[in-house]
Amino acid sequence: MNVIQAILTGALIGGLYALMATGLSVIWGVLRIINLAHFGLILIGAYLTFQVATSWHLDPILTLVISVPAMFVAGAAIQWLFDRLRLTEFNSLLVSFGLLIIIIQVTSNIWTADFQRMSADVNPYATLSVAVGRLVFPVTTLVAFGLAALVVLGAHLVLRRTFAGRAMRAIAQDRAVAGAFGVDHRRLSVLLGGVVGATAALAGMVFALSNALTPETAFEWFGTVFAVVILGGIGEVVGTFAAGVLVGVLSGVVSAVWSPATAPFVLFSAIILALLVRPQGLFAVGGAR
């Protein structure tokens, strides 16, 4: 029973990893930019949820009304800037890391480096859970999983079925030729940056629901989220979701049967093994890139 609970809880937590990773993966796949500032946007999204819910006594989920538009604008602005700088894939790593450091500095100036957590009276979700038989699921993980599934499904449909989505996949494969057929890559990249920023707001909100915040948290997301991006296949939204769930399950099970401390060790060993077998990512089938 313990193991089943660990698997299911892990899968649900994997939803948060997928939510964090999808935007990073799509921007990487379509625009060839590794945007580390994405972690900064998630962080700001989380703090916005914390701040708005705390000061206005708003339901934390409703804070999305503020944080989603704000992060849309921030994400679009960052992409606009990257476009002006004509970043290469490698340079983007350096520039966006710089940007992340700035964001972390600014957040710790505003919200201090101490842990901040929504109090129980504004955040009813933290302690809620749903019981199915003897299995128990925290509501926060259900929210994470549900939002991740929605985002991934939406992104998948947009990429496959719409002119804008086809144009993004075309940009990923041959920008100049896509341009010759009328695809304005500047406009699309700003739009994509905005949408991805909005997903960062969702991820931040979900994180703030069940965790205390400190600016340094952004660095803790790196390992797991990159693992999910690489395993899922760069630019592959459905793959990213599957990888998020897999990574969640793996860490959950290892933590339950072994100990939480060994989880990262087992996780990354498994990832390296997986990449030896399938360097293009476990779930890559030919997506955006």
Add this chain to the structure above:
Amino acid sequence: MSEPLLQVRDLDVRYGDAQALWDVAIEVHEGETVCVVGPNGAGKSTLVNAIAGIHPAHRGRIGVGGADITRLRGHRICEHGVAVVPEGRRIFPKMTVLDNLVLGAYRKSARRQHRATLADVYEIFPRLSERAGQLAGSLSGGEQQMVAIGRALMAQPRLLLLDEPSLGLAPVRVDEVYDAIERINERGVSVVVVEQDVQRALAVAGRAYLLGEGRVVLSGPAATLRDSEEVRRSVLGL
């Protein structure tokens, strides 16, 4: 004679410090098929890519249907009715055949009618409708060439630029491609075709230009060029 559909004048194109075209001037009239020949490295692809907006012009003027498109950003050029089949096809390999074709109709004025245009393209290349759901990168070379031409047709061009459409194709396939080009031209689309297979290109074209080392060396009726000393020497190697 009426104003040409395509008018290129004094065109210089550079790759960084290296100049690839000097003072190039060509004209294509409504309904014409014009071919551009020349030895490797003469600048034929550079010319096509400059007109299509894949690579910017450095100096000079490119006019399409009376509008100056020289300084337009690449994605605005197709709005003037220019579509390209680039050298090496450059289809989107990880997209399906259907998605490649539909992307061709991305420009606003082509988008609305894309279903009707798709039916036309399938009529010209029935094989593409059989392969619609397959990843374009998994097709044979000849089929990929059909995708590249079909994608360009989806844009409903007035001017179709074809860069070496017969490259790497078996002779039967080359016949198919050239039949298609003739049919497309009969529908009123003006065509510029760049070709290594000089005999073939000169046979379909009304007029021709010979490029050499980045300049127009010779131009005139295709039949005249076919018999000219320069063409025989520089491209046919006779």
